[in-house]
Amino acid sequence: xxxxxxxxxxxxxxxxxxxxxxxxxxxxxxxxxxxxxxxxxxxxxxxxxxxxxxxxxxxxxxxxxxxxxxxxxxxxxxxxxxxxxxxxxxxxxxxxxxxxxxxxxxxxxxxxxxxxxxxxxxxxxxxxxxxxxxxxxxxxxxxxxxxxxxxxxxxxxxxxxxxxxxxxxxxxxxxxxxxxxxxxxxxxxxxxxxxxxxxxxxxxxxxxxxxxxxxxxxxxxxxxxxxxxxxxxxxxxxxxxxxxxxxxxxxxxxxxxxxxxxxxxxxxxxxxxxxxxxxxxxxxxxxxxxxxxxxxxxxxxxxxxxxxxxxxxxxxxxxxxxxxxxxxxxxxxxxxxxxxxxxxxxxxxxxxxxxxxxxxxxxxxxxxxxxxxxxxxxxxxxxxxxxxxxxxxxxxxxxxxxxxxxxxxxxxxxxxxxxxxxxxxxxxxxxxxxxxxxxxxxxx
Numbered sequence: 001x002x003x004x005x006x007x008x009x010x011x012x013x014x015x016x017x018x019x020x021x022x023x024x025x026x027x028x029x030x031x032x033x034x035x036x037x038x039x040x041x042x043x044x045x046x047x048x049x050x051x052x053x054x055x056x057x058x059x060x061x062x063x064x065x066x067x068x069x070x071x072x073x074x075x076x077x078x079x080x081x082x083x084x085x086x087x088x089x090x091x092x093x094x095x096x097x098x099x100x101x102x103x104x105x106x107x108x109x110x111x112x113x114x115x116x117x118x119x120x121x122x123x124x125x126x127x128x129x130x131x132x133x134x135x136x137x138x139x140x141x142x143x144x145x146x147x148x149x150x151x152x153x154x155x156x157x158x159x160x161x162x163x164x165x166x167x168x169x170x171x172x173x174x175x176x177x178x179x180x181x182x183x184x185x186x187x188x189x190x191x192x193x194x195x196x197x198x199x200x201x202x203x204x205x206x207x208x209x210x211x212x213x214x215x216x217x218x219x220x221x222x223x224x225x226x227x228x229x230x231x232x233x234x235x236x237x238x239x240x241x242x243x244x245x246x247x248x249x250x251x252x253x254x255x256x257x258x259x260x261x262x263x264x265x266x267x268x269x270x271x272x273x274x275x276x277x278x279x280x281x282x283x284x285x286x287x288x289x290x291x292x293x294x295x296x297x298x299x300x301x302x303x304x305x306x307x308x309x310x311x312x313x314x315x316x317x318x319x320x321x322x323x324x325x326x327x328x329x330x331x332x333x334x335x336x337x338x339x340x341x342x343x344x345x346x347x348x349x350x351x352x353x354x355x356x357x358x359x360x361x362x363x364x365x366x367x368x369x370x371x372x373x374x375x376x377x378x379x380x381x382x383x384x385x386x387x388x389x390x391x392x393x394x395x396x397x398x399x400x401x402x403x404x405x406x407x408x409x410x411x412x413x414x415x416x417x418x419x420x421x422x423x424x425x426x427x428x429x430x431x432x433x434x435x436x437x438x439x440x441x442x443x444x
Contacts, residue, residue, distance in 0.1 A: 046061065107132055170187065387403055390421070
């Protein structure tokens with residue numbers, strides 16, 4: 001692929017980030033890390049972290065990510081492949097400070113554990129790929145598939161099971177934290193399975209089947225029996241397929257609750273009379289339970305990265321044209337309308353971290369002891385703490401905002417008599433999330 005560098009006067013990608021951040025702020029904090037070459041291939045590559053809630057760039061460092069980063073669920077670290085010019089390597093970056101530690105191993109991150117500070121991916125070498133996990137204790141290689149034949153993986157929403165598809169067409173279910181094999185089933189009659197997305201507890205999965213994007217299908221699989229409960233192909237495919245058809249497509253992104261999947265297909269047409277190549281890319285939402293097709297997201301090019309917010313209201317996409325130009329877009333869901341577009345540039349890596357969702361709060365009073373308990377939705381990003389807001393009337397915090405640790409309960413013995421209005425927000429290293437339900441607590 002050849003490029004024709006053309007100098008420009010402004011860093012168009014950075015200027016567009018600023019414009020994007022000037023749009024109405026999202027309900028909860030969001031951090032985006034994007035890696036790109038500014039000045040359209042002329043200037044050295046950089047990686048930046050932006051807080052979209054405040055519209056500020058948190059840090060910038062030189063270097064280009066060689067693959068899509070994966071944030072830990074609390075947003076504190078992200079793991080990514082890097083281009084070193086030498087042996088394969090990956091980095092672990094403190095997303096708050098930008099400090100980076102490089103590890104000379106061929107680890108490809110794919111998905112974060114929803115609660116533990118761990119990232120799962122594939123350890124690649126000349127023989128193929130195996131399942132691996134990185135956490136504070138280092139990197140651990142799991143079993144499951146025959147050596148070097150792991151294709152793709154996903155972790156269940158509850159964090160207990162890790163689903164892996166193998167080159168043999170088997171789906172292997174592992175204990176996510178120990179790597180112990182729990183069961184395995186054959187999921188592709190042709191011996192081909194490329195990608196997988198788990199449901200909330202690992203009992204079902206959406207599997208992209210077939211040797212490549214122009215053949216096979218998309219199936220909801222019972223991971224206990226291996227039976228296909230429903231199947232579909234990308235809308236518009238011919239029956240039987242014709243050359244150039246995108247039948248099953250590729251999994252480009254999945255929502256944190258695993259209810260929505262983004263399936264992308266691309267076509268490159270060559271004019272038989274010598275005309276120019278025509279590139280077409282379509283990305284559509286797919287309901288993970290029913291396999292019902294949703295709207296076209298309207299992504300400019302082929303999405304190399306898609307991150308869906310935990311409340312299913314936004315999609316962040318990085319799409320790439322075959323000639324190397326990329327577009328970073330923020331898309332409102334479910335209407336699939338673009339709310340922010342970054343100018344084309346040579347972007348490569350994109351990762352988005354989110355603050356926790358709003359907790360559910362309950363309260364009880366026994367004598368003069370007030371007790372509060374709360375919980376987060378199962379698919380919420382992890383919380384590192386909470387902030388309790390106390391007021392004398394609804395919507396007010398005139399009695400204070402009290403920072404709390406990561407526990408899920410608070411007991412206050414000997415509370416002064418009175419009527420208190422309380423609400424709670426969960427926080428992590430990205431920022432504060434949405435506010436909980438509001439309760440009125442009466443201490444006699």
